[in-house]
Amino acid sequence: MKSPASSPVPFGLHLHATDRAARTGEIRMPRGVIRTPAFMPVGTAATVKGMYPDQVKALGADVVLGNTYHLMLRPTAERIARLGGLHAFMNWPYPILTDSGGFQVMSLSQLRKITEQGVVFQSHIDGSRHEMSPERSVEIQNLLGSDIVMQLDECVSLPCEDKVAEKAMRLSLRWADRCKAAFGEHSGRALFAIVQGGASVPLRQESARTLAAMDFKGYAIGGLAVGEPQEVMLAMIEAVEPDLPSEKPRYLMGVGTPDDICEAVRRGVDMFDCVMPTRAGRHGQVFTRYGRMNLRNAKFADDNRPLDAASTCPAANGYARAYLHHLVKADEMLGKMLLTWVNLAYYQDLMAGLRAAIAARRLADFIAETKEAWARGET
Numbered sequence: 001m002k003s004p005a006s007s008p009v010p011f012g013l014h015l016h017a018t019d020r021a022a023r024t025g026e027i028r029m030p031r032g033v034i035r036t037p038a039f040m041p042v043g044t045a046a047t048v049k050g051m052y053p054d055q056v057k058a059l060g061a062d063v064v065l066g067n068t069y070h071l072m073l074r075p076t077a078e079r080i081a082r083l084g085g086l087h088a089f090m091n092w093p094y095p096i097l098t099d100s101g102g103f104q105v106m107s108l109s110q111l112r113k114i115t116e117q118g119v120v121f122q123s124h125i126d127g128s129r130h131e132m133s134p135e136r137s138v139e140i141q142n143l144l145g146s147d148i149v150m151q152l153d154e155c156v157s158l159p160c161e162d163k164v165a166e167k168a169m170r171l172s173l174r175w176a177d178r179c180k181a182a183f184g185e186h187s188g189r190a191l192f193a194i195v196q197g198g199a200s201v202p203l204r205q206e207s208a209r210t211l212a213a214m215d216f217k218g219y220a221i222g223g224l225a226v227g228e229p230q231e232v233m234l235a236m237i238e239a240v241e242p243d244l245p246s247e248k249p250r251y252l253m254g255v256g257t258p259d260d261i262c263e264a265v266r267r268g269v270d271m272f273d274c275v276m277p278t279r280a281g282r283h284g285q286v287f288t289r290y291g292r293m294n295l296r297n298a299k300f301a302d303d304n305r306p307l308d309a310a311s312t313c314p315a316a317n318g319y320a321r322a323y324l325h326h327l328v329k330a331d332e333m334l335g336k337m338l339l340t341w342v343n344l345a346y347y348q349d350l351m352a353g354l355r356a357a358i359a360a361r362r363l364a365d366f367i368a369e370t371k372e373a374w375a376r377g378e379t
Contacts, residue, residue, distance in 0.1 A: 005108040010187040011217055013249050013270070017359045021241060021268035021325050024358040027249055029147055030188040031087070031208075032094045034062040036249070037265045037354050039347045040097060040273040045070050046080075046090040049278050050340040053092050059313075059341075060348035063147075064092060064192030065273045068101035068140050072130070073123050083130055085145030097251070097273075098146035100137045100179075100194075103155045103222075114154060115185070116171070128162040138191070146189075150220065151179040153309040165198025172196045176211060190213040190217035192251060198223065199232050201239040208243035218249040225254045233260070237267045244268075258287060258374075262367045265354050277347050284328040288316065290348055291374040297338065300325040313345035 008030065014138065015025035027034040041048045041056055044067040048056050056064065061131045064088055071077060080089050087093050105112060105121050112121040118133030137152040153172035156165055176193045183191040193211040197203030211219060219239060224233045244250050251271035252264050261272050277287065284296040291299075303321040311317050315338040327335025350370070357366035 008188070010058075011190045013247060015247075017361070019358045019361045019363040020266075022265050022354075022363050023268060023270060023360045024102070024355045025270075027270075029095060029190070031096075031147055032062060034095055034271075035351075036270040037261075037351055037357060037358075038271050039261065039351045040060060040065045040271065041344055041347075042067075042070070042273055042275045042278060043090065043092075043096075044275070045074070046086060049345075050282065050337040051344065052272040053090065055341065056092075056344065059096065059345050060352060061344070063097055066090075066096055066098045066146065067104065067182050068098050068137060068144070068150075069104035069132075070130075071098075071144060072140050073100065073125055073128075077140040081143040085143075087145060095147040096144075097148035097271075098144055099329065100150040100152040101132055101140070102137070102152050103254075105132055106119060106155055114171075117126075118152070118172070118175075130304075133184040134175040138179050138182040142183075147219065149179075149183060149191045151176045151191065153196055153222055155196070155223045155226070156198055158199055158223070158226050158232070158348050159197055160189070161199045162198065162203065165196070165200055166203055168264045169196040169198070169203050173207065176214065176216075178186075180214060180216065190222050191218075191295065192216060192218040192249075194220045194222040194253070195240055195244075196223050198238075199236065201235070204239050205243055208240040212243055212245055218251060219244045220251040220253050222253045224252065225256045225260070225274075230260060233265055234267065237264055237269060241268045251374065257349070259371070261347075261350065262354065262370065265358075266363060266367065276345035278340050281338075281343045282336045284335070284339065284341045284345075286316075286339050288342070289370075289373050290377050295321065295325050295328045295335075297325075300303055307342060311342075311345065312349075313342055315339070315341040316345060 009028050011029045013027050017021050017024050025036050040063050041061050064218045083089050089137045105119050120131050133150040141149040152175050154168040156168045193216040195207045197207045249270045256274050287292050300321045307316045357363045
């Protein structure tokens, strides 16, 4: 894969159009442009599972996500740096966002201890002991060479008491300050802060206002899509949107379903990531303009139609449902690959549709038509 032409482009969001709170534009940086609203395929361990990098780019993805926690454990950030950095290592010369590793430390490690200094935890792979401070998280992401670096934060599970959310939010604010000092100044790269505060509107607003005053290059909304109802998630977005600088990117972490994405875009979010399309594909489920289908269902065993004849994705228009059902039931690798391809294609097509709708100032109509098609299914 050829690398984009090098350019001294400073990192920045350039808005092209708005439709009420929704925005469309470009995040520009030396390694390329991210068209917004954008969905970032998740490449946890330096690979988008089941996909070639060329395929991912051809679907319309401008950026992928790498995971600090997994990469620091295997093959290690230092090794990746010696081998030329994450872009060269995974043959993806375009923008990469790396998360801080905090969520995985909280959710995957066998034992962990959170202090003011950081987190001490055991690897879920071999039980080895590691320390992750705000400074170490930034150091790892710098070793990887990521274009967008995330601050280390403490993510609590929902529901939780406000006092628990407040303690984690205030610790995350202090860690944000330390991450900013460790990151320094880079014109072509960015450090994003993360808004926390559980399901409390006042805590979320305080977090957003404090972080906005610290002048990061982008802002994420974290600690959502962790099991709370959609209306809670949307209420938190609405609560903080007025306090997030309009000239900076807004990233809703770990979201989500196509419906969640549509509703968050409506409320002014620019960036998304989620393992859902790749994970669902590996388990026999696909997202299409007809809604969600489970290819494990017996009704597909004799269905000779493609998943979606109108799709431009070869996996969606070129393979019979009966064949895909067979691959899924037989646990064949090709089935996981094809359905992952279908799902990522659908997500990128959805983002392209959302961008076009915002530009035409008909986002509400586009979302309504999209949801009607999901509900109607095939005719």
